[in-house]
Amino acid sequence: MNIGVYPGSFDPLTSGHMDVLRRAAALMDKVIVAVLVNSAKHPYFSVKERLDFIEAASRAEKLNNVEADSFQGLLVDYAHSVGAKHIIRGLRAVMDFEYEFQISSVNRRLAPDIDTVYFMAEPEHSYVSSSIIREICALGAPIDGMVPEVIKCSITERLAK
Numbered sequence: 001m002n003i004g005v006y007p008g009s010f011d012p013l014t015s016g017h018m019d020v021l022r023r024a025a026a027l028m029d030k031v032i033v034a035v036l037v038n039s040a041k042h043p044y045f046s047v048k049e050r051l052d053f054i055e056a057a058s059r060a061e062k063l064n065n066v067e068a069d070s071f072q073g074l075l076v077d078y079a080h081s082v083g084a085k086h087i088i089r090g091l092r093a094v095m096d097f098e099y100e101f102q103i104s105s106v107n108r109r110l111a112p113d114i115d116t117v118y119f120m121a122e123p124e125h126s127y128v129s130s131s132i133i134r135e136i137c138a139l140g141a142p143i144d145g146m147v148p149e150v151i152k153c154s155i156t157e158r159l160a161k
Helices: 015-027 045-059 075-081 094-110 128-140 151-161
Strands: 003-008 028-036 066-071 086-091 115-120
Touching: 003 015, 015 086, 015 115, 028 045, 028 075, 045 066, 045 151, 066 128, 075 086, 075 094, 086 094, 086 151, 094 115, 128 151
Parallel strands: 003 028, 003 086, 028 066, 086 115
Antiparallel strands: none
């Protein structure tokens, strides 16, 4: 089975994340969207909320081969534990490339049997990030089109406070 892991914080899930997820799901038998649990970070949404967002958005898009999960520790260890052969990453701009290249090189060194697959962001999503969503929503600006419609109200309710 061709399994890919799409790791990230997804705090919150964006339309850009969904764009990458749709394309990865079309190529793979199963995609696991894996929320990294990092005690050093202070996310705005709980792990459960982020998993619920991923599940709701995946159902709304009828992505039946997508699962949501969380993990701690090394990504390659998690990928091995679920039988994944691919790590899925999105690139928005050139500035993402250097960081992603470095991480991919380390992952390749640790787990040569796992390949990283990159998806370039569609131009309409290239400026969208979770941090931008949090900032503009907290300032009262609309986030229409920047997050999946099915989770927009939940995100807005939390961040507009």
